[in-house]
Amino acid sequence: MLRLVAASLLIAAPALADMKLTMPGVTDGTLPLAQVLKGFGCEGQNLSPELVWSGAPTETKSFIVTAFDPDAPTGSGFWHWSAFNIPATVGRLDEASASSGGTPPEGMIHARNDFSQTQYDGACPPPGSTHRYVFTVYAMPLATLPLDSTASAAMVGFFAQTGALAHASVTVTYGH
Numbered sequence: 001m002l003r004l005v006a007a008s009l010l011i012a013a014p015a016l017a018d019m020k021l022t023m024p025g026v027t028d029g030t031l032p033l034a035q036v037l038k039g040f041g042c043e044g045q046n047l048s049p050e051l052v053w054s055g056a057p058t059e060t061k062s063f064i065v066t067a068f069d070p071d072a073p074t075g076s077g078f079w080h081w082s083a084f085n086i087p088a089t090v091g092r093l094d095e096a097s098a099s100s101g102g103t104p105p106e107g108m109i110h111a112r113n114d115f116s117q118t119q120y121d122g123a124c125p126p127p128g129s130t131h132r133y134v135f136t137v138y139a140m141p142l143a144t145l146p147l148d149s150t151a152s153a154a155m156v157g158f159f160a161q162t163g164a165l166a167h168a169s170v171t172v173t174y175g176h
Contacts, residue, residue: 019055019168021137025095031133031174034095037124042176048081048098048120049135053091056139057165060088062107064138064145064160065098066153067120071131074114079153080133081120082111085144107144111151118149123174130175138164 025032026049036044051065063086072078083098086108096102098110098120110118125131138160145159160167 019053019137019139019166021051021053021135021168021170023135023170023172024050024052026170026172029172031123031172035122036174037122040124041127042122042124044122044124046099046120046122047096048093048102050095051093051135051137053137053168055166055168056088059141059165060139061143062086062088062140062145063090064140064156064164065093066134066136066138066157066160068134068136068153068157069123069125069131070134071125071129072114073126079114079157080122081113082153082156083108084111084140084147084156084159085109088139088143109147109149111147111149111153111156113153125175127176130173132171132173134169134171136160136167136169138167141165 034045034047035049036042038044038046064084067081069078086105090105097104100119113121115121123133
């Protein structure tokens with residue numbers, strides 16, 4: 001009887017999506033200066049990167065995109081970017097579309113990052129260190145999350161971690 005139940009669960013389980021995420025502006029695994037913060041001793045352009053994704057499950061109703069530094073000396077990492085309610089018809093974000101003054105896709109909402117901004121803010125590790133920056137796209141079963149732009153990136157992360165249908169990540173580094 002147990003085998004029959006297990007077999008029926010395997011048959012009924014949806015196939016996992018083979019999502020892929022790329023950052024066309026990154027050629028050697030190092031975040032380009034265009035995506036580095038302008039401030040806190042860093043001299044980048046603070047432009048959100050171009051991101052391209054594919055392979056989301058057919059049940060996808062929206063996407064979440066995040067950028068997280070797990071190496072930040074905070075005890076909890078550092079959220080550089082969190083955006084949600086990106087329509088399921090979108091499969092790319094152009095460079096600078098999530099930066100101050102950029103043009104994001106209609107419906108996309110930025111959560112507060114750890115700079116207390118509702119936009120992308122680039123890498124800027126302490127001098128002499130190199131950090132990892134994890135960019136992730138999550139396929140979500142809801143068209144809109146019950147959040148607004150006052151939400152923290154961690155709250156968006158909660159919805160992503162507990163409800164995503166699939167996800168894909170790219171990890172890059174930056175140091176100065």
